[in-house]
Amino acid sequence: RPRVLSGIQPTADSFHMGNYLGAIRQWVALQETHDAFYCVVDLHAITAGHDPAVLRARTRASAAQLLALGLDPERCTLFVQSQVPEHPMLAWVLSCITGFGEASRMVQFKDKSAKQGADRASVGLFTYPILQAADILLYQADAVPVGEDQRQHLELTRDLAGRFNTQFGKTFTLPAPFIVRDTAKITDLQEPTAKMSKSSSSPAGIIELLDDPAKSAKKIRSAVTDTGREVLYDPANKPGVSNLLTMYSVLAGKSIDELVMAYEGRGYGDLKKELGEVVAEFVKPIQERTRAYLDDPAQLDKLLAMGADKARTVASATLATAYERVGFFPSR
Numbered sequence: 270r271p272r273v274l275s276g277i278q279p280t281a282d283s284f285h286m287g288n289y290l291g292a293i294r295q296w297v298a299l300q301e302t303h304d305a306f307y308c309v310v311d312l313h314a315i316t317a318g319h320d321p322a323v324l325r326a327r328t329r330a331s332a333a334q335l336l337a338l339g340l341d342p343e344r345c346t347l348f349v350q351s352q353v354p355e356h357p358m359l360a361w362v363l364s365c366i367t368g369f370g371e372a373s374r375m376v377q378f379k380d381k382s383a384k385q386g387a388d389r390a391s392v393g394l395f396t397y398p399i400l401q402a403a404d405i406l407l408y409q410a411d412a413v414p415v416g417e418d419q420r421q422h423l424e425l426t427r428d429l430a431g432r433f434n435t436q437f438g439k440t441f442t443l444p445a446p447f448i449v450r451d452t453a454k455i456t457d458l459q460e461p462t463a464k465m466s467k468s469s470s471s472p473a474g475i476i477e478l479l480d481d482p483a484k485s486a487k488k489i490r491s492a493v494t495d496t497g498r499e500v501l502y503d504p505a506n507k508p509g510v511s512n513l514l515t516m517y518s519v520l521a522g523k524s525i526d527e528l529v530m531a532y533e534g535r536g537y538g539d540l541k542k543e544l545g546e547v548v549a550e551f552v553k554p555i556q557e558r559t560r561a562y563l564d565d566p567a568q569l570d571k572l573l574a575m576g577a578d579k580a581r582t583v584a585s586a587t588l589a590t591a592y593e594r595v596g597f598f599p600s601r
């Protein structure tokens with residue numbers, strides 16, 4: 270079976286629709302066809318400042334949501350990144366074959382550091398894509414299911430893998446991005462050309478999976494659309510309406526054409542109201558299952574510890590090979 274790996278940051282109390290449609294939905298499907306590794310990347314989550322108790326709670330809440338959304342520990346390996354110390358151990362080596370200029374070209378770092386200010390942005394935020402490369406390469410992943418925003422980081426991962434292989438001998442598999450075009454960029458409800466994001470969207474711009482469905486319905490009703498009336502899928506000219514149609518289509522299992530026909534002669538109001546209902550139907554059982562996992566944290570931690578043990582078996586073998594190739598002494 271081909272291997273996949275992906276991760277998600279525990280940087281908010283709830284995942285949002287972009288995370289689900291752009292990434293997690295694919296994670297669930299790929300369990301059936303791939304040897305799948307998924308992690309809650311808590312090491313990445315401290316790159317922009319954090320509170321320890323909040324981080325621990327969000328790490329559990331993230332794992333609970335992933336399970337509630339359909340990840341099955343019998344069919345995939347689900348773990349918390351900090352429980353597998355090989356990740357930062359490989360990242361160090363990779364950081365030594367990454368050019369400073371090369372890392373400086375990462376758009377996500379440029380955006381985030383510009384917002385935070387050069388003196389406040391951490392070195393961890395700068396080296397974040399290198400740790401991400403280590404996450405992927407340790408598992409010899411063939412593919413990485415992510416949203417469009419991660420494409421550049423994936424390119425860097427491939428470059429680093431190729432460079433290491435050339436310099437020290439073939440060690441790493443070059444991973445391919447697995448990006449589902451239609452849902453690769455779910456946009457902000459208030460700013461329909463920007464991505465829906467935990468860190469940069471305003472609360473009104475994002476649909477949170479754990480939010481009260483009535484509140485999400487209200488946000489959808491207030492979503493920014495153009496001044497026309499016709500419900501059409503046209504991302505260039507009608508980005509807001511097209512974003513609503515994309516979400517509706519996937520959540521309700523209907524094609525965009527089917528929806529466009531169903532809303533012919535009706536306005537945006539109906540579309541928004543009914544999408545609110547579709548979202549409510551989708552999130553209600555997920556919220557219940559998430560609560561059930563969080564009600565038994567000991568059991569949840571046990572599941573994650575088992576996942577970390579499985580992950581370490583693979584990660585430690587890759588790390589040992591890489592360290593040996595680099596010329597380090599055998600580990601004791």
Ligand code: AQP
Pocket residue numbers: 276277278279280287288289290291292414415416417418419452453454455456464465466467468469
């Ligand atoms: N809007 C989106 N559309 C499609 N996919 C998306 N992803 C994130 N937003 C969208 C994908 O979700 C996965 C987890 O990404 P993350 O943990 O980096 O979460 P985030 O929402 O991107 O949170 P941030 O880091 O708080 O937001 P930014 O980066 O904007 O500052 C990834 O596969 C991602 O592609």
